[in-house]
Amino acid sequence: MTELTGETLIAGKGAGTILRVDDAISFWGGVDPKTALISDPRHPRHGACLTGRVVAIAELRGSSSSSAVLLELIHAGIAPSAILLRDTDAILALGALVAREMGYGDLAMLKMPSDAFALLTEGRRAHVEGPRVVLD
Amino acid sequence: MHLTDDERRIAEGSEGSAKAMAMRLVAETGRLLGAPRLLNVASAHVDGCLYHGDSGTHFAERLAKDGGRVAVPTTLNVGALDLLHPDRVKGNAHHREMAGRMMQAYERLGCRPTWTCAPYQAGHRPAAGTDVAWGESNAVAFCNSVLGARTNRYGDFLDIACALVGRAPDYGLHRPENRRATVVVDASALSPALRDADVFYPVLGTWLGAEIGSEIAAIDGLPPRQSEDRLKALGAAAASAGAVGLFHVVGSTPEAPTLAAATQSGSTRTIRLTPEMIRAARDRLSTATDGAVDCIALGSPHFSEAEIAELRRLAAGRRFRMPVYVCTRRDLVERSNLSDLEAAGAVIVADTCVVVTPILPDTGGTLMTNSGKFAHYGPANLGYDVVYGSLADCVATAVEGRLTRAEALWR
Numbered sequence: 450m451t452e453l454t455g456e457t458l459i460a461g462k463g464a465g466t467i468l469r470v471d472d473a474i475s476f477w478g479g480v481d482p483k484t485a486l487i488s489d490p491r492h493p494r495h496g497a498c499l500t501g502r503v504v505a506i507a508e509l510r511g512s513s514s515s516s517a518v519l520l521e522l523i524h525a526g527i528a529p530s531a532i533l534l535r536d537t538d539a540i541l542a543l544g545a546l547v548a549r550e551m552g553y554g555d556l557a558m559l560k561m562p563s564d565a566f567a568l569l570t571e572g573r574r575a576h577v578e579g580p581r582v583v584l585d
Numbered sequence: 586m587h588l589t590d591d592e593r594r595i596a597e598g599s600e601g602s603a604k605a606m607a608m609r610l611v612a613e614t615g616r617l618l619g620a621p622r623l624l625n626v627a628s629a630h631v632d633g634c635l636y637h638g639d640s641g642t643h644f645a646e647r648l649a650k651d652g653g654r655v656a657v658p659t660t661l662n663v664g665a666l667d668l669l670h671p672d673r674v675k676g677n678a679h680h681r682e683m684a685g686r687m688m689q690a691y692e693r694l695g696c697r698p699t700w701t702c703a704p705y706q707a708g709h710r711p712a713a714g715t716d717v718a719w720g721e722s723n724a725v726a727f728c729n730s731v732l733g734a735r736t737n738r739y740g741d742f743l744d745i746a747c748a749l750v751g752r753a754p755d756y757g758l759h760r761p762e763n764r765r766a767t768v769v770v771d772a773s774a775l776s777p778a779l780r781d782a783d784v785f786y787p788v789l790g791t792w793l794g795a796e797i798g799s800e801i802a803a804i805d806g807l808p809p810r811q812s813e814d815r816l817k818a819l820g821a822a823a824a825s826a827g828a829v830g831l832f833h834v835v836g837s838t839p840e841a842p843t844l845a846a847a848t849q850s851g852s853t854r855t856i857r858l859t860p861e862m863i864r865a866a867r868d869r870l871s872t873a874t875d876g877a878v879d880c881i882a883l884g885s886p887h888f889s890e891a892e893i894a895e896l897r898r899l900a901a902g903r904r905f906r907m908p909v910y911v912c913t914r915r916d917l918v919e920r921s922n923l924s925d926l927e928a929a930g931a932v933i934v935a936d937t938c939v940v941v942t943p944i945l946p947d948t949g950g951t952l953m954t955n956s957g958k959f960a961h962y963g964p965a966n967l968g969y970d971v972v973y974g975s976l977a978d979c980v981a982t983a984v985e986g987r988l989t990r991a992e993a994l995w996r
Contacts, residue, residue, distance in 0.1 A: 458617055473798075473827070478962045482638050489965040510798065510828045513632055513720045516740040521638030539614050540740030546613055547644060547742045550606050
């Protein structure tokens, strides 16, 4: 068991297996809001499903509508169980902030230090609560 | 994060629950970003009016029901319907109803129904140095880089929240010291003909977005006084391929009269562009390079008067053998006569565009475009293969009925 500590962007808790997204991704145009699948055929993780996963994202890019896509995933009940970022991304965080304001629930979002981020290996089970990430 | 007493009272509901939610969103985002305080903004451009699902409609309707009203002049980006040509969008009844309700809710909030991703060519032009809160990545890049006004990349929901309270977090590109170029991109080794071709600029933007991301570049070695449409195309491609919110073009953009001004005489690293780097960026924009082309998509960002005039010049007296979708601003459609283009086979799209809402036949196929942004998002959003080419290539392809691209510039 490994315990890591990040910085809480959005407080919440969630658990699931880690889905690692190393190449930069835009949620708008990169994730289908109806299916939660990575839909950009040029992205190496094309076809992976975000639902219920602890999604570790190295870099976000592109559209300022990514917040809307995340809100839609949360509203539709197909969101990741937590999101771990290497860098703070206000656009993605906004989707989760609005979900909280609208009463759709809390999606845990943390910023992880880069040494901790490196330990988030694909398929490992992770429990996220507050600023802590526990890896089985 | 310091909130004034006034701001705190608004967040607690002293001016109604819509403004309270807006203030909480602005303040909470400011806290996440490490902003010390909020600042006043003079205008807003809202991208949140595009339907991605019911949640966005519910959010806008909640703000409108709770009595929200924008505090500063606010323009609207594209919606998911073409209100001037209601039959263009193929979405099902639910999509059309919810997209329409969303657009109406943003109008009820007091936003101007401009429905364009090029608000800066529809009269919304804040003065250099003004703090504003803009959404839509190409509009943000243009606002910062070409107008010299100051905005961060305000995502959906934060854009309208800033408009409702007239405030934004004081961080990032609002601060002059954060606007200096840290990377010099030297284009002088590229051929003069390439540097003076419209088709080069989205390719340069694609390279910039992919390689530089959110760093700030000063591009040097281009002919001075580049046209607004080239800078628009550069910025849109850069902001699709990476998180580019501001770039400088020495001799063309207001914060870069000289290279030293763009870098604020600070330290930089230099990247020298080679023809190979540019060819690789051009290749990345196409997922198909031969075979049949099914349609042409133009106008991301929305075509300007000058771009329409150029299309008209290239298309004069010719007929298209495939649909040529021309996405543009409603104010331009309303005051110009585009019937000659329509007679040639153009399909005029206003208020929205072909990459954000279902307009193209859902059969898949190959789309050709001169837009770096369309080329970038087309495959994922539409399920179409994409070929990138110049406007002249697109017109030639439409007229000939087969893929035609001039290759000489890229050799």
